[in-house]
Amino acid sequence: MSRIELRERAIQALALVPLGLLVAALCCPATDLEPPWSDAGPADGGGGVDGGGGDDPAGDAADAPAAGPPMLGAVRCSPPEIAAGSVCVVLGQRSATVRWRTDRAAYGRAECRQPEAVVVTETAAATADPRVVLASLTPAVRHECSVAAVSEEGETPLAAFALETHGTGPWVALTEVLANPVGLEPAQEFVELANLGEEPVDLAGWSLSDEAGGAPLPAGTVLAPGEVALLVADGYEPDAPGDPPAALDARIVRLGRSLGVQGLRNSGEAVFLLDPAGTVVSSYPNRLGAFADGVSVVRAPPESPEADEGAWTTCGPAGPTPGSLEP
Secondary structure, eight states: OOHHHHHHHHHHHHHHHHHHHHHHHHHSOGGGGOOTTOTTOOTTTTOTTTTOOSOOHHHHHHHSOOOOSOOBOOOOOOTTOEEETTEEEEEOSSEEEEEOOBSSOBEEEEEEEOSSOEEEEEOSSOBSSOEEEEESOOTTOEEEEEEEEEETTEEEEEEEEEEEOOOOSOOEEEEEEESSOSSSTTTTOEEEEEEOSSSOEEOTTOEEEETTEEEEOOTTOEEOTTOEEEEEOTTOOTTOTTSOOOOTTOEEEEOSSSSTTTOOOTTOOOEEEEOTTSOEEEEEOOOSOOOOTTOOEEESSTTSOTTOGGGEEEOOTTOOOTTOOOO
């Protein structure tokens, strides 16, 4: 082939190149023609040397920014709660229930400063709805308080607020009620009360009542600080079969043939502890209704404010704990 023929064939081949590119553009997706410097990145989605395409959720999660410390959320207070800044509070004589909300689960921490000491409490688990009881506060004193979130980022202050406890006098509370025992009724029914204060309390002239009436506590009933008493009928047996035995150090106070007028109703009813003037000092508000045999209701923790009806709950899996404040 002559040099002239070779030149003509070369010119013909070069003329066909644009036509080939046009055909490829019409037959293939545009992504196949993306240049290596395209913002879309490589066609295999960055799957690595094995060529595995598609999204990589694990990689996206690793590249996501950290969530940061928990933040205070909005909370709506319901009676008997009152709003104290950004938290909800139920006030008591020597305690306060504090509730708030965060945008994600964390351990909740609350503290109140008073003249003699600082009272601090924390939640037992991480939660987005912390609820704690600050107890052994000085009565009728203004307290400067705060709440915080404790997480992997450390402790994050959330809100500061003030509260003022109210009233004076003995700190005696009903702490457990068993209206439907496994054993004989009304003999094995009991109402537990405790002296949560720091001074002895003489209960002479006090009385226990259900919704139909009640009976006075016997003279000479004096509770030492921290002492627990079981108010029972005359026929109560501390170690009767079927129900948990009474704590060995519990004081047994017998009130007659039954508690209340004819014993406590299994369907549930309110129970009241009244002082000599007839003022209700403590009560179980019957907010939980009826229970199965052998299931009691307990105030948890025992130091919860009297107005905090939400503190009442059923006993644990082990059953009632007559004469003991331990769950």
